[in-house]
Amino acid sequence: MKRLMFVLYSLEFVLFYVWEVMHSNLRVAYDAITPDHHARPGIVAIPLRVQSDLEILLLANLISMTPGTLSLDISTDRSTLYVHAMFLDDPEEMRREIIEKMEGRVLRLLRG
Amino acid sequence: MIEWIAAGLALLGAVLVLIAGLGILRFPDLYTRMHAATKASSLGMSLLLLAVALRNPEAMVWMKVLCGILFLFLTAPIAAHLLGRAAYVHKVPLWEGSVADEIAGNYSDDHTVLRGVARQSGTDNLSNTQG
Amino acid sequence: MMIATFLLLAAAMALTVIRLLRGPSLPDRVVALDLLGFIVAGMITAAALFADQPGLLDIVLVFTILGFFSTVAFARYLEKRRFDDD
Known part of the structure; x- marks a missing residue:
């Protein structure tokens, strides 16, 4: 049963990943083609729940490949991920979104 | 039929690579440019590779293509992270339109330690602010 | 189709070369490179597709792989060199 759930979550994760990659490309494309800049960039600190190397790798990769976010660096004590966001309207909102949407998925996938 | 799909995929991939080029030229600072360079170019290259695999459906070609795509998606974020970090340490400025910089002041003077801002249970922020 | 693909890639190359020449900082040039x-690599892939090779x-x-390692x-290098100049 647990293995089945893992397979299901992996499938969902891959689909989510592919969808987000396409979405991110459309967004970058829109901003690159239209003549004026819509970007409101900035760097936000994301407090992390994920601990192991694999979890952090997966989360950082996911963040880098998804719309408007790019992981810049992780703090030495591994408690915080610094993320450069391209459309940053509200840092709190961005933090909540990344923690819920991406970190939640990674944790669900790897910890069940 | 399959040839046309492959050619269409290749064209789409080339469009994405062109968008990466446009982005890298037009975006206002290094960090936003890296957004365009990592995302658009990885997907564009993947589409071009997939087009080759569709046109030549042999096991060996598919394997090379899938390895290539996996490699692209594993390494693009790593390259972006290393470059972004090197640029920040190098004091490449953010665009003046940037709205936040929560990394500022968290590097130690010699840039070997990056402080966190942890607020979750267990790790107290103040206990690891050495450096 | 083939000509369009190569033209798009060539245009992308021209834009990137402009950024490579313009800089302004060294990391900008590295991103462009x-x-x-x-x-x-994309051009070679397109050649593989259209020449059926x-x-x-x-x-x-x-x-x-070489591109990734050179970027790394x-x-x-940029990180090590930061105290000497600018």
């Missing part, structure tokens, strides 16, 4: 490597894929793989090397 990285993308330039991708574009050349899937053997060219080997070159593409080597190119992407540049990033390390």
Whole structure:
């Protein structure tokens, strides 16, 4: 049963990943083609729940490949991920979104 | 039929690579440019590779293509992270339109330690602010 | 189709070369160089597709790997060199 759930979550994760990659490309494309800049960039600190190397790798990769976010660096004590966001309207909102949407998925996938 | 799909995929991939080029030229600072360079170019290259695999459906070609795509998606974020970090340490400025910089002041003077801002249970922020 | 693909890639290359020449900072040039490597790999891939030579894929793989390692090397170099200049 647990293995089945893992397979299901992996499938969902891959689909989510592919969808987000396409979405991110459309967004970058829109901003690159239209003549004026819509970007409101900035760097936000994301407090992390994920601990192991694999979890952090997966989360950082996911963040880098998804719309408007790019992981810049992780703090030495591994408690915080610094993320450069391209459309940053509200840092709190961005933090909540990344923690819920991406970190939640990674944790669900790897910890069940 | 399959040839046309492959050619269409290749064209789409080339469009994405062109968008990466446009982005890298037009975006206002290094960090936003890296957004365009990592995302658009990885997907564009993947589409071009997939087009080759569709046109030549042999096991060996598919394997090379899938390895290539996996490699692209594993390494693009790593390259972006290393470059972004090197640029920040190098004091490449953010665009003046940037709205936040929560990394500022968290590097130690010699840039070997990056402080966190942890607020979750267990790790107290103040206990690891050495450096 | 073939001509359009190569034209688009060539246009991307021209834009990237402009950024490579303009800078302004060294990391900007490294990003441009990285993308330039991708574009050349993309051109070889397009050649593999339209000339029906899937053997060219080997070159593409080597190119992407080399591009990644050169970017990593540049990033390390930039970090080490930060105290000496600017």
